[in-house]
Amino acid sequence: MSHEPVLAFEDIVKKFGTFRALDKVSATLKAGEILGLVGPNGSGKTTLINVISGLYNPDAGKILFQGLDITRWPMHKRARVGINRTFQIPKPFKSLSITENVALAYHYGSKPAMNPRQALDFVGLSHAASQLALQLNSTQQKLLDLARALAAGPKILLIDELAAGLNHQELKVIADHVQLLAQQGIALIVVEHHLGFVNQLTNRVIVMNAGKEIFQGSLDQAAQDPVVSAVYLGTGS
Amino acid sequence: MFNPQWDTNTPNRLRRRLVNGVIPVLLLAGFSVSPLVYANQAILFQMMAFMALAQGVNLLYGFTGYLPFGYVGFFGIGAYGMAISIQLLHFPGILAVIIGGLLSSVIAMAFLPLLRLSGAYFAISSLAAAEVLSHIVSNSAFIHITNGPYGEQLTQSYHPLTSYVVMVIVLVLTTVVVIFIRNRPFGRALMAIREDPVSAAMAGISVVRARSVVWLLSALIAGLTGALFGWHMSVFYPSTVFDLNISILAIVFTLFGGYGTVTGPVLGSIVLYGLYNAIGISDPQYFQLIYGLLIIALVLFLPGGIISLIQRRGNYVP
Ligand SMILES: Nc1ncnc2c1ncn2[C@@H]1O[C@H](COP(=O)(O)OP(=O)(O)OP(=O)(O)O)[C@@H](O)[C@H]1O
Ligand SMILES: [Mg+2]
Numbered sequence: 167m168s169h170e171p172v173l174a175f176e177d178i179v180k181k182f183g184t185f186r187a188l189d190k191v192s193a194t195l196k197a198g199e200i201l202g203l204v205g206p207n208g209s210g211k212t213t214l215i216n217v218i219s220g221l222y223n224p225d226a227g228k229i230l231f232q233g234l235d236i237t238r239w240p241m242h243k244r245a246r247v248g249i250n251r252t253f254q255i256p257k258p259f260k261s262l263s264i265t266e267n268v269a270l271a272y273h274y275g276s277k278p279a280m281n282p283r284q285a286l287d288f289v290g291l292s293h294a295a296s297q298l299a300l301q302l303n304s305t306q307q308k309l310l311d312l313a314r315a316l317a318a319g320p321k322i323l324l325i326d327e328l329a330a331g332l333n334h335q336e337l338k339v340i341a342d343h344v345q346l347l348a349q350q351g352i353a354l355i356v357v358e359h360h361l362g363f364v365n366q367l368t369n370r371v372i373v374m375n376a377g378k379e380i381f382q383g384s385l386d387q388a389a390q391d392p393v394v395s396a397v398y399l400g401t402g403s
Numbered sequence: 404m405f406n407p408q409w410d411t412n413t414p415n416r417l418r419r420r421l422v423n424g425v426i427p428v429l430l431l432a433g434f435s436v437s438p439l440v441y442a443n444q445a446i447l448f449q450m451m452a453f454m455a456l457a458q459g460v461n462l463l464y465g466f467t468g469y470l471p472f473g474y475v476g477f478f479g480i481g482a483y484g485m486a487i488s489i490q491l492l493h494f495p496g497i498l499a500v501i502i503g504g505l506l507s508s509v510i511a512m513a514f515l516p517l518l519r520l521s522g523a524y525f526a527i528s529s530l531a532a533a534e535v536l537s538h539i540v541s542n543s544a545f546i547h548i549t550n551g552p553y554g555e556q557l558t559q560s561y562h563p564l565t566s567y568v569v570m571v572i573v574l575v576l577t578t579v580v581v582i583f584i585r586n587r588p589f590g591r592a593l594m595a596i597r598e599d600p601v602s603a604a605m606a607g608i609s610v611v612r613a614r615s616v617v618w619l620l621s622a623l624i625a626g627l628t629g630a631l632f633g634w635h636m637s638v639f640y641p642s643t644v645f646d647l648n649i650s651i652l653a654i655v656f657t658l659f660g661g662y663g664t665v666t667g668p669v670l671g672s673i674v675l676y677g678l679y680n681a682i683g684i685s686d687p688q689y690f691q692l693i694y695g696l697l698i699i700a701l702v703l704f705l706p707g708g709i710i711s712l713i714q715r716r717g718n719y720v721p
Contacts, residue, residue, distance in 0.1 A: 221601060240611075241604035251605060259598040262591065270595050273588045274607030318607055 170233065172197045172353045173218070173249075173322050178227035180213055180377075187213040188224070189377040195353045197321070200344070202364040202385065203357045205374030206397065211357045212254050214374075215324045218355070219251045220244045231322070248276040248321035252328065254357075256307035258299035258314070265295045267310055268317045275318025285313040288343065305331055316347075323347065325356045329363045341366040361385070423586065423721045426665055427578045430454075434571045448567055448635050450676045451574045452628050456653035457660070457668035458577045459624035462617050464654070465662030466584065466593040469518070469614075470526045472650050476533030477507040477622040479645040481629030483540050486555040486639075487548060496560050497569060500630040507626025508619045510536070518614050530647075537645035554640035555633065566635040573627050580620070582665050582721065593617060594663070652676075655694075659701055661708025665721050670709060 171194040180188040188210045195201055203211050216222045218229060220241035229237045236244060250271075259267050268282040279285075286292040289309040294302065299310060308328055315323055325344070329337055337360070344367055348354055358364045364371060365385055373381035373388055375397040381388050388394045434451055438444050456478065463469045484506030488499035517528050543551045584590045592613055595603040600610050633639050652675075660671025675697075683690035705711055710720050 219605065240609075241601070242607050242609045245605050245607040253602075257599050257602040259595045259602060261598060262594060266591055267595075270588065270591055270603075270608065271606040274592065276607070314602075314606060318605070 171195055171230075172232055174230040175218060176228045176230075178214065178217055178229070179225045180210075180217055180222055181225045186377045188217065190227070191372075191374070191377075191379050192227075193372055193379075193382065195322070195355065197351045197353050198348050200348050200354045200356060200368035200370070202368050202371035203355055203374065204359070204361065204364060204371055205380075208376075209374040210377040211374055212326055213377075215251055215326050215355070215357060218322075219249060219324055242274075245271075245318050246274070246276050248319055249324075250275070250315035250318045250320040250322070251324035252308060252311040252315055252326055254326040256304060256311045258302070258307050258310050260300040261298060263296055263298055264291055264302070264310060267299055268313050271314045271318040276321070277319050279319030280316045282313075282317055285317040288316060289313045320352055322353045322355075325354060327357055327359065329358055329360045337363050338366070419586075419719060419721070422719070423582045423665065426582065426669065426721060427575045430578060430669070431571065431575050434574070438567070444563065444567060445635075446680050448570055449632075450672060451570050452632050453653060453656060453676050454669060454672040455570075455574045455577045455624055455628045456649070457656040457672050458581050458665075459621040459628075460653045460657045461662055461664075461668045462581060462584070462621045462624075464657065465664070465667075466590060466597065467614055467617050468521075468597040469529075469618075470654065471529045471621070472526045472647075472654070473529030473531070473533030474621075474625055474653060475645055475647060475650040476529070476536045477511065477625035478629035478632070478649055479533070479540065479641070480507045480510050480536060481626030482633030482639060482644040483549055483555070484626065485630035485633050486557060489557055489560050490550075490555070491548065496562055496565060496634055499560075500566075500569060500627060500634060503630025503633075504623050504627035507622045507629070511619050511622030515615055515618065518611075518618060530650075533645065533647075533650070537641055540645070541641035549641075552641060554638065554643070557634065557637040560634070561637040563635060566631055570628075570631045570635070573624075573631060577624050578665065578669070585665060585721075589613070655698060657708075659697070659708055661710025661714075661720075664708075664710050667708050667710045667720075674709075 174194040176192045177190045178188050179186065179190060191214060193201065203214065205211055217224050220239055224237065228235060231247060231249065264286065265282055268285050272279060272282050280288060283292065286295055289312050291306065291309055291313060299307065302310060312328065328340060332340065341363060344354065344356065356364065356367060369384045371385050371388055372379055373394050380397065381391050381394045434447060437447055441447065460471060460474060463471050481503040485499040485503035488494040488502040489496065494502065514532055517525060517532065520528055539545065540549045541552045545551060592603065592608045595606065595608060596610050596613060604610050629644055633644060656671035656675050657668045659675055660669065661667030679690065714720050
């Protein structure tokens with residue numbers, strides 16, 4: 167595995183009006199690495215995912231993919247080089263079948279990639295392959311988002327709150343699966359409220375608060391950091 | 404609503420190809436033979452024209468979700484592009500028709516920014532755009548080119564039979580294109596965009612490009628149809644070829660038959676245009692009444708059009 171970062175973002179600023187949803191956020195990520203992104207509600211986690219995936223243009227800062235400046239690239243172009251994501255509120259193509267949802271990403275996305283059957287097997291949705299996406303419950307729709315992202319051949323995968331609403335058993339299964347993806351060389355950023363889940367995945371986290379990166383390092387250290395305890399762990403989510 | 408399954412089952416796929424292939428053949432045979440048994444060629448011609456327009460609306464609305472109230476703008480530009488090519492450039496009819504179609508696509512390029520709007524904003528702006536085009540054409544400042552409000556007389560190149568035959572060809576080609584798009588990943592991609600443009604982009608689909616391709620293609624269809632209509636009539640005015648009712652009828656035919664399918668617009672045009680000619684001309688007031696009731700019933704009970712009656716039972720409809 168190369169030591170060149172596959173993703174680097176520097177001093178990302180994103181404003182909504184005068185409000186700074188992201189205020190100079192930076193990090194780098196290597197292939198096969200998992201970065202936990204934690205922080206209280208409204209701290210800017212989803213906004214950061216949106217900026218990296220190209221849904222929003224940042225107001226300042228730079229995004230590098232394998233050294234290439236992609237800051238202004240449109241979403242589909244990022245998908246085609248291997249940047250993909252899931253959505254906090256899942257966004258499947260509701261009136262298309264489960265298979266079609268995934269097959270489109272396989273057809274238009276980056277290669278190599280899991281084919282639609284492999285991707286659906288991986289997330290455990292193959293039994294529903296011919297159903298329409300609107301027939302799935304919201305947990306299953308999140309898994310469909312994940313399968314679609316995988317079929318697009320990601321080198322960088324941004325996962326926005328996959329664990330919400332899962333029980334202990336299911337969390338373990340998902341954590342193992344995410345780890346499997348990292349072992350295949352995919353770099354992952356995992357947004358999560360559930361610190362126990364993050365702990366099962368990785369020891370490297372960024373803690374955000376009000377658009378600012380207040381901590382970057384290991385989860386253990388974060389737990390001892392007074393600033394983090396004050397703004398995040400203190401809130402008790 | 405749409406046919407599910409990214410179908411890998413070979414006998415199934417073959418059967419679907421066959422059913423799809425039958426539609427253009429039936430249209431070709433039907434409109435080639437019917438003038439021999441039914442004397443009113445003008446009605447047959449207009450039915451074909453509306454069927455082609457309905458497929459154009461189908462591409463735009465059924466596959467990408469844009470409701471083009473101003474669709475008639477492309478129709479009118481096609482007619483005028485054709486007429487000007489004949490009057491000023493002395494082109495032969497068929498070449499003039501092609502120029503009319505291409506001119507519509509060129510105009511559509513200028514209106515590409517409209518696609519940034521969505522929902523009602525797009526519908527209204529496309530209507531406004533058509534109005535603008537109509538006013539430009541009928542403006543007396545351009546009287547030397549368009550003959551302004553006095554319309555076009557193409558009596559010297561009146562060829563009802565040739566224009567009829569070319570209309571059959573354009574209709575069949577249009578239908579083939581819609582079948583092709585519907586059965587390719589590109590058609591699925593359009594439906595994905597219609598459902599959720601953000602997810603579509605994240606699946607690697609170039610949303611802007613896909614929408615633009617459909618926009619230009621549907622403008623070409625309307626342009627060719629308008630050009631053929633003008634040629635077939637050989638006398639028309641701005642108010643004839645920029646008549647808003649043309650947009651409305653094409654939209655209603657599409658929705659009535661069932662958008663997002665190939666058969667829907669075909670059936671919608673046959674049934675409703677047939678009805679229009681059966682009672683619309685002799686008893687316009689009853690026709691309006693029946694039409695109004697049909698539209699209300701459609702919105703309330705069959706939002707997927709008459710085709711959805713068949714699809715509901717899980718049947719495949721091309
Ligand atoms: N499109 C937008 N327009 C205006 N404000 C926005 C927009 N998107 C996010 N925000 C604001 O930016 C801030 C950060 O939101 P974001 O969704 O990134 O938080 P988050 O950390 O993902 O929160 P959560 O844990 O609740 O998902 C919030 O105050 C939010 O209201
Ligand atoms: Mg969020």
